[in-house]
């Protein structure tokens with residue numbers, strides 16, 4: 001019996017930080033035609049960056065003081081390593097972020113990256129500390145009566161453990177007496193096993209998370225994980241080196257660590273506004289923020305300390321209403337309303353506001369200003385997109401029409417270092433109207449691989465297309481140049497000259513982008529055009545921590561979403577799965593075109609598979625072989641084994657490193 005069970009697409013947003021060999025030289029024809037050397041800013045890019053620098057006051061100012069304030073210690077080692085001695089986080093990797101912005105970096109993003117890269121243990125206020133600069137996110141540390149209460153233990157167990165060690169070494173060794181996950185994104189819980197264990201939890205350490213956390217921590221990565229994680233490699237620039245013509249920071253934080261992502265389930269999920277819990281003598285007042293930045297999220301207020309934690313709802317950037325890696329679209333209006341609630345309820349009572357990314361804001365008036373600006377940017381993009389859409393704008397038109405509001409020039413925490421006005425306006429449009437702009441010609445478009453060749457033909461064949469593209473490039477019209485060269489690359493993917501020009505074209509908006517996500521997306525795209533998709537092996541496909549949280553029916557839904565009907569040669573049949581350790585029975589109706597999972601048994605099944613869910617998870621994670629499980633009696637198949645094989649053999653296993661910038 002041969003059963004193919006492979007990774008589930010539970011790929012996480014880490015790993016694959018290995019760097020690539022240098023790409024090949026551009027083609028002689030492109031160099032002959034004036035292609036700039038890779039990594040060079042054109043005169044238009046220099047001008048655009050200089051114009052922004054002239055328009056904004058980019059001195060570090062009070063943000064610089066806040067980002068540096070009260071640093072108590074920092075990690076003096078060269079790097080944070082994993083148990084095998086492999087690099088998880090290099091400490092000096094962002095040391096190049098010094099001085100004025102180079103020509104190849106948007107000066108506002110350069111400033112933000114400098115601020116976000118300050119690393120160490122910082123004091124926030126009496127009994128509140130933060131470890132910043134060793135991960136994409138920030139770990140906050142609150143002093144309880146007997147130990148540390150950790151808020152958001154980073155993305156990776158290694159960075160979390162190193163951060164906790166820094167705390168203990170500096171402030172004195174204390175046990176961890178509580179852990180909070182503010183929301184269901186992996187950069188806020190992935191490092192949990194680096195700071196606490198199952199034994200700690202069994203001994204009474206409470207782990208609190210917002211309502212819906214467990215479900216959403218995994219579901220976002222499960223069914224859609226392969227596409228999402230592949231896109232994340234572009235958005236976070238994981239495969240790019242750090243440097244002035246490559247990755248300088250993600251806008252949300254320095255970057256993703258290349259470490260181990262764990263999931264230790266919460267002991268309690270908190271619901272509602274004003275819900276109070278006392279942890280190790282510290283009073284926490286929780287504010288539910290579900291459906292804003294994450295499907296499950298809370299903020300909290302510490303009344304004894306007059307401190308507000310805004311989690312990732314309000315940080316020092318305009319966030320994503322729809323993240324470029326892909327996720328369900330978020331609700332900008334609800335986001336704005338929740339911030340306004342917190343402002344009205346806690347603004348007057350807070351001397352400091354801190355979050356799970358970036359540095360805190362001190363001073364009661366500054367707290368109010370910060371929250372007001374954050375509230376306004378989400379409402380602004382929401383209301384202005386709708387104003388334009390209701391006047392007849394399509395999605396692209398609406399996004400073009402939403403101009404930078406005056407307050408973005410004054411309060412940099414609202415600037416688009418991560419989300420942008422452009423793509424967030426498109427997200428608002430999508431939230432209300434879907435992907436279609438209402439023009440019939442765009443409703444049933446041909447796929448780009450078909451139209452690309454026709455565009456090239458209509459423009460007058462390859463040489464002419466190169467001419468048109470180069471003319472656009474030379475006049476600094478990179479958006480049009482990208483469209484033209486992109487047609488050529490999709491029509492003729494092996495045309496090296498076309499690829500070189502498209503790559504050069506992607507670099508310039510990358511160098512101009514204020515959003516770290518846009519910069520990484522463009523520059524990784526440019527790199528992939530030059531050297532092909534990365535050849536760094538598959539990323540971490542998840543682990544038992546994650547899989548065991550997934551309800552069995554959802555697990556089968558994820559398998560069903562890989563069903564390739566062309567591979568199924570049998571008439572419809574059913575398989576029953578018995579999971580004795582969960583006392584669960586699930587039937588799979590294997591139809592001609594779909595697989596339908598259903599709770600409960602079904603009569604006349606072709607086969608019944610009896611296996612503990614824990615062993616089934618190991619099978620899916622490729623930690624156990626089907627034959628070994630059968631031989632050892634851990635998996636029993638009654639009925640037609642060939643039906644079980646046929647079902648698993650009909651599931652596609654997607655490649656992780658699929659093409660994005662070529663067909």
Ligand SMILES: [Zn+2]
Pocket residue numbers: 137185187188312356357
């Ligand atoms: Zn985060």
